Amino acid sequence: MLEIRKEDNMKLNFIWDKKQEMDEVEIKAHPVNKEKLEPLKQELCSSQMINVQNPKNNRKLRIDIQQVEVIVSLGHLSKIISASKEEYLLQKRLKELLTLEANGFFRINNSTILNLSQVASFRSSDHARLEVFTKNNNRYLVSRHYAKLIKEKLL
Secondary structure: OEEEEOOOOOEEEEOOOOOOOOOOOOOOOOHHHHHHHHHHHHHHHOOOEEEEEOOOOOOEEEEEHHHEEEEEEOOOOEEEEEOOOOEEEEOOOHHHHHHHHHHOEEEEEOOEEEEHHHEEEEEEOHHHOEEEEEOOOOEEEEOHHHHHHHHHHHO
C-alpha cells in the first residue's frame, strides 16, 4: 500500500491487489469530495487517442480510439480501418495492443482485433465459428478459439 498526503489534507491510498480485475479500477470516496474528484473522472473517462500514420501522405495524426472499427495485422505493423472507412497504419503489432481490451477491443482471430462497440449483429457459422457484422455492414469471422469470449461480450 502506498499512502500520499495532499496539501489540502486529503489522504490518497493506493492498494495493489492481484485479485482485482485488470481492466477495473475502484475509487472510493466520501460524497463531500465529489467536486474535487470530478476532474479526475472526466480525464479518466475521456476518449483515448491513438497515434496513426496516413499511408497516402505519410502524415502522422491522432484519432479517437472509438472511431476505429478494426485493427488488422500486417506483420510488424497494423492497419487500422475507421468507422468512416479510412485506413491508417500503426507502428505496433497486435500483441502490443492487448491493452485496448479496456476500450472494448478484442481479438477475434490471429490477425484481427475488433471494436465491439461497432458490432451491429452476429450469428453462428460453420465449424464453431462466429460471423460478426459491423454497423458499416462489414463481415468478420471470429475463430472458434475466440468465439465463446466474443459471444459473451456481445450478449
